[in-house]
Amino acid sequence: xxxxxxxxxxxxxxxxxxxxxxxxxxxxxxxxxxxxxxxxxxxxxxxxxxxxxxxxxxxxxxxxxxxxxxxxxxxxxxxxxx
Amino acid sequence: xxxxxxxxxxxxxxxxxxxxxxxxxxxxxxxxxxxxxxxxxxxxxxxxxxxxxxxxxxxxxxxxxxxxxxxxxxxxxxxxxxxxxxxxxxxxxxxxxxxxxxxxxxxxxxxxxxxxxxxxxxxxxxxxxxxxxxxxxxxxxxxxxxxxxxxxxxxxxxxxxxxxxxxxxxxxxxxxxxxxxxxxxxxxxxxxxxxx
Numbered sequence: 001x002x003x004x005x006x007x008x009x010x011x012x013x014x015x016x017x018x019x020x021x022x023x024x025x026x027x028x029x030x031x032x033x034x035x036x037x038x039x040x041x042x043x044x045x046x047x048x049x050x051x052x053x054x055x056x057x058x059x060x061x062x063x064x065x066x067x068x069x070x071x072x073x074x075x076x077x078x079x080x081x082x
Numbered sequence: 083x084x085x086x087x088x089x090x091x092x093x094x095x096x097x098x099x100x101x102x103x104x105x106x107x108x109x110x111x112x113x114x115x116x117x118x119x120x121x122x123x124x125x126x127x128x129x130x131x132x133x134x135x136x137x138x139x140x141x142x143x144x145x146x147x148x149x150x151x152x153x154x155x156x157x158x159x160x161x162x163x164x165x166x167x168x169x170x171x172x173x174x175x176x177x178x179x180x181x182x183x184x185x186x187x188x189x190x191x192x193x194x195x196x197x198x199x200x201x202x203x204x205x206x207x208x209x210x211x212x213x214x215x216x217x218x219x220x221x222x223x224x225x226x227x228x229x230x231x232x233x234x235x236x237x238x239x240x241x242x243x244x245x246x247x248x249x250x251x252x253x254x255x256x257x258x259x260x261x262x263x264x265x266x267x268x269x270x271x272x273x274x275x276x277x278x
Contacts, residue, residue: 010187010188010189011188013188013189014188014261014262014265018236018243020243020258038201041192041196041201041204041205042188042189042192042193042204044204044205045191045192045195045204046188046192049191049213049269050237052213052218053218053222053237053238053268054237054238056215056218056219057124057218057219057222057234057238058120058238059119059120059123059129060116060119060120061115061116061119061120061136062129062133065115065119065133065136065137066112066115068133068137069112069115069136069137069140070112072137072140072141072144073108073112073144074104074108074144074145075101075104075105075108
């Protein structure tokens, strides 16, 4: 493995995790990853980072918002005021 | 067709069926509110703004429910409304994203962390210890809007590239380039926090 291979592997990282690579590119990345601790660590790191970003950046809907949204309904059988 | 005495019942049936469709539409839309809010919350800087944006989105969605095609992605349809409303609020008058220089590559954050704490830091949950929830949220908020919108839709909203393209009304290639660049910007920002 050479620096050039690691550079190429790095460029395939996002597409690989997004499952957007061609079959050929996936095979290329995996062949390199099988023999390269350096890249394998970084792929795993990226994967766990994404999970972490997703879980930490998610904020649940505040209490009370659902009721406000339900009041916007036009078909709600509730109070028939206009 | 056109017979006066059958037109009336058919019309009434149509009205009743439309009313049912409308009720169902509203229920399905409301069931997605939490997911819509999650995306909205990261599009804007405060919880209040996010709440307003979601309420405006639902008000518009309930009014124009007939322009939704049943069987298509309702969550994407709602987010399209939300995105348009957010743009209407004038929040686009901000930094031009393409002026942000970016040398960093995809391994940037990993390399920075490994440089200061050794390669093993990448192996386990110690990554998490070094990146607080605040640092993630702040780093996301720092990404210019055009890039952040795509990162939020794909990485937090779990939308496909195709859905993100439809929601933002941009080509799929633009979604991909903004997403890749947005993620790099995020990591560059996180590196500043993690490596002090």
